[in-house]
Amino acid sequence: MSTFVLKIQDLDEAGKDWNFAIGTDWLASALADTELSAGAQDGRLTVHAQRTGMDVLVQAHVEAELAATCARCLADVPITVDLPLTGLFSPEHMRPHGSDEIDVQLHEVNRDYFGGAEVVLDPMVREYLLLEAPMKPLCSDACEGIAIPxxxxxxxxxxxxxxxxxxxxxxxxxxxxxxxxxx
Ligand SMILES: [Zn+2]
Structure with a gap:
């Protein structure tokens, strides 16, 4: 089930605003196969979206609390995401053959596609959060690992x-x- 959905019929060329909660349950399922997990609080996704010709331009801001696991002591390491996200969504028939993955990057206009009457932001938001996963999370630089009782x-x-x-x-x-x- 998609959560961050913009209906095409609601869009115009001037643009409109949306405000979604990024629930901890959404985070938990989006991050289920990753090194990250949901933090304690809901995040927020604010969206400004407008039609540009056939495409939909989405300028969003992602705020979320995540947790990684300390590579030394296995404690939770809080990760705060607070980032702008820009996406350009084109009609599904424009999608290049053989590419159904999205390659999302910071500070770029990310591309995805929409079919039918809805633009679904969930996959792009998920990929964006994964960018924030540190390679080797540490609860602190001085972490000495698991203390043996x-x-x-x-x-x-x-x-x-x-x-x-x-x-x-x-x-x-x-x-x-x-x-x-x-x-
Ligand atoms: Zn640690």
Whole structure:
């Protein structure tokens, strides 16, 4: 089900405004197969759209709260999206053969197509949010990773200075011998 839908009959050459909530449930399903997830709050999509000849020019602004996962400690890393989005939608029959993916970029006029009596913005908005996913999200640059609780730490003798296990004695002798050879 598409959520951000402009009806062609509502459009004119002067342009009109729309204001959509980007619900957390929309975000959750749009981001389901990605590294990102929905934040705690609804976002907002404000749209100004106008006809230009056969096409529909959409100038929008996307605001959303997303969350990524810290690459070191797996905590949520909040990501705030607050970006202008420009799209030019052409009639479906203008679509080049074999291209049904949209390639969305920041600071560009992005192209998509509409069939029937509606311009659907959902795929473009989704692609746009994905642009904001960091390659390696960190909750902070100083993140030290997952803290191991005390009761899960290995006992000190495993890595500590305690006397080596007698089973390692032959290895230690060998190491001594090698060290002497180097001298
Ligand atoms: Zn972290």
């Amino acid at each position: 005390d009761h899960l730490r290995p006992p000190a003798e495993v890595f500590g200075d305690a006397a080596p296990d007698s089973r390692f004695a032959p290895l230690l002798k060998l190491k001594e011998a090698l060290t002497k050879n180097e001298e």
